[in-house]
Amino acid sequence: MAAGGKQRAMSKPPFVIEPHFRLHEWVAEEKGYFSDEGLDYVFQEKVKSTDGKAHDAQGKTSGAYQTFEAGRTSDVNCACHWTVNVAAANGHGKLWADVYSVSPAGIFVPADSPIKRPEDLAGVPISVGYQSGSHYSTIQALEQFLPRDQINLNYADGMLFKRLDNLIEGVSQASSLFSGPYYMAEQLGFRKILDSTFMIASMITGEPDPEDLRKFYRALKRAQRDIDLRPDLYTHYFLKEFPERYHAVMDTRRWGPGERIVFEPYTQEVFASARDWIAERGIFDADKMGEGGYLDVVIQVA
DSSP: OEEEESOOOSSSOOEEEOOOSSSHHHHHHHTTHHHHTTOEEEEOOOSGGGTTGGGOOSSTTOSHHHHHHHOOOSSEEEEEHHHHHHHHHTTSSEEEEEEEEEEOEEEEEOTTOSOOSGGGGTTOEEEOOTTSHHHHHHHHHHTTTSOGGGOEEEOTTOSHHHHHHHHHTTOOSEEEEEHHHHHHHHHTTOEEEEEOOEEEEEEEOSOOOHHHHHHHHHHHHHHHHHHHHOGGGTGGGGGGGSOGGGGGGOOGGGOOOOOEEEOSOOOHHHHHHHHHHHHHTTSSOGGGSOSOOHHHHEEOOO
C-alpha cells in the first residue's frame, strides 16, 4: 500500500482511495492533484497486486452487490448504478449523487464464432457477473433483439478477469466485458456483437469528511480534462489495472480511455427509473430491493 498526500492529520484517518478499473485516480495521483487539494490520503491498489484474485467472484451468485454486503474498505467505491442503487437502499453505504460515469461495454465472441448478429445469441450462454454491471447491461442491450426467456446468462465465470480468461481460452462462447478488458478483447481480435455501455455510480463508505469528498472529486475532474485532451498519454495506466499475466500482450496504445466521469447529478428520476427496471425483471427479490428512498440514501454536497 502506497501512501500519498500531506502528512496524516491526527484528528481523523486518511482518506482511502482505491482505483476502480479506470484511469482517473492514477492520473490524479501522478500529477499531484490530490495533494494540490490538500487531501490527506492513502492510495491502495487491489487488482495487479493480487493477480486479479481480489475481484474474482466466489461462486455462481456472488458479484458486485455481494461485495457491498460484505463491506468495502475505500471511502469511495464504484459499481454499476443498478447495484449501487439497491445497495444504498439496503443501507450498505450512501450513493454519491453529484456525479455518475459511463463505461464502454459489449458482448464479445471469438472471431471464428458462427454468431454474427445479436439474434444469434438466443439461448447461447453469455458470461456475466452476477448482480454486476454486465448482468444488467446485457439484459438491457439484448431485450431489443430477443425475448427475455431466450437471454441465457452464465454467472459461473465470476467477475471481470475470469470472464476475460475464459473467452481467451475458448471456454466461453460469449462474454460481456467492459473498460480495459473490452479493449483487450478488441485488440486480440474478438468480435463485438452488441454494445452494452452502462452507467456507474459511486458509493460512500463510512462517514468521510464531506470536504474530503469535494477535494477527491475536484482532483478527478482535473484528471478527466487531461484524459479528454490527451488520452494517448494515459492509457498505459491500464497496465496497473490488469494482472501481470496479461502485460506481455497488452498494447494500450491501441486502447481507448475507458470510463468517463460525468459531473452531472444522478437524479431522483434516474434513481426511481432504475429501481423500476430492476424490479420488472426480477433481478432482486422484491423483499431485497431495500426500503430507502432517494433522499434517505444519497449524499449531495456540490
